[in-house]
Amino acid sequence: MKLLKECYPDVITYTILIEATCKESGVGQAMKLLDEMNRKGCKPDVVTYNVLINGICKEGRLDEAIKFLNNMPSYGCQPNVITHNIILRSMCSTGRWMDAEKLLVEMLRKGCSPSVVTFNILINFLCRKGLLGRAIDILEKMPKHGCTPNSLSYNPLLHGFCKEKKMDRAIEYLEIMVSRGCYPDIVTYNTLLTALCKDGKVDVAVEILNQLSNKNCSPVLITYNTVIDGLSKVGKTECALKLLDEMRGKGLQPDIITYSSVVGGLSREGKVDEAIKFFNQLEGLGVRPNAVTYNSVMLGLCKARQTDRAIDFLAHMVSKGCKPTETTYTILIEGLSYEGLANEALDLLNELCSRGAVKKSSAEKVVVKM
Structure with missing residues (x-):
């Protein structure tokens, strides 16, 4: 019988163990594995060090992570773009923008080319801080470094413009995206539609929704819910009902949020009996009304000076196990x-x-x- 040869862990095995140890026991224990690797002559690679640096950052020890990054060449391993991205993300999450800028400059000086992810980290941070002008500067510099912006580059900008209620700028950048061959995804459109509806520009929202099919971007449930809710809140529930039929026709199943928006819209427009009729159909559709749905009907009844019916509706609500x-x-x-x-x-x-x-x-x- 032949004896099995001794099987020693390789760099991949150790890296997997180090990553698991970082998550379960912390970086301190993981560093002991790194020492063991070196003792046994198994040289760590850049992936190993990236795992450790990521663990250090997650423990909130950013300065130690930066020191580790700077020491990597002395360990016989050059940091790569992923190493820098890990540090960069941690710098941004802790608000150290000036350090992030310096790190980007240092990357370029050392000949480590930034990736799309690098720029997206910076753009996302700047947009969250409301520094949209600086984010645009970063976006425009990407092609000079061989990086083509993607939807994740533009989405934070669109979200930032929407947050500041600069809808014209948001639509402008949506058009810029398309003109540059970067086609928005459904997340981009949902962000824009939500902002337009909140701003009362539901007609524009409907127009954009109608164009989605031509842009090879299929609306999802939340897309329709957003526009249906927007229409219902500005007294255009009939249009909302047409969209409800449209989404059903496309095989999308409305949920309680969809139906609550329509019931609320009918109630606000004084069409209480229609709202109740619509409400009564929900059970047959297999949809269980929630407190928002019941409240919408009761509000309509009270505004119509039919509080006695609203009280009866409360009793119905309780009998169905829906807590007021x-x-x-x-x-x-x-x-x-x-x-x-x-x-x-x-x-x-x-x-x-x-x-x-x-x-x-x-x-x-x-x-x-x-």
Whole structure:
């Protein structure tokens, strides 16, 4: 019988062990494995060191990680772009932008070419800080370093413009993306559609939604939900219903968020009976209404001075196992007051406060409206 030859771990095996040790026991234990590697003549490679540097950064010891990066050549291993990206990401996450800028300059000086990921880390950080002008400067410099911006390069910019309600600039950069051969993904469009709907520009949102199919970018559930909700909130529920039919026709299954938006829109437009009819269809569709759906109907009933029906709806809500929220109760209280039953509304409010169903701060706001 032949004896098995001794099998020693190689650099790949040690690197896997070091990565697992970093996650489970911390970098301190992982460094002992690194020492063992060296003792046994197994030379660590750049991947090994990247794993360790990543672990050090995750433990919040950025300065140690930077020192490790600088010492790598003395260990006989040159850092690569991934090594720098790990440090760069940690610098940005801790707000050390000046250090990140210096590291980028140092990379270029050492002949380590930045990757698309390198630039995207910087762009994402700058956009989160609201420094959109500087982010654009970085974006425009990418081609000079042999990097073509991708959707992850543009998405933070679009999100930043949307956050600042600069919708014209957001649409401008959407067009720039396309003109440069970088086609937006559904995340890009969802970001833009959400911002447009929040800004009340639902017609523009509908126009962009209608163009998606021609751009080889298929809308998903959240895409339709965003626009349907936007339409419902500006009194265009009929348009929202058409989009609901359209998404069904494309094989997308509406969820409770979709239906709640439509019910809310009908209620706000004073079409309470239509809202209730639509609501009653949900069970047959296999959709269970939530508190938001019930509250939308009750709000419509109270605005129509039909608080008695709203109270019946509350009873139905409880019977179906849907727990009323603080909003549910404040809607009913305001409804009673709206119908001239201020004393009854106040008594109910006091009782609900004593039970803890309505917070004191919320009760004070309700009283001001009464």
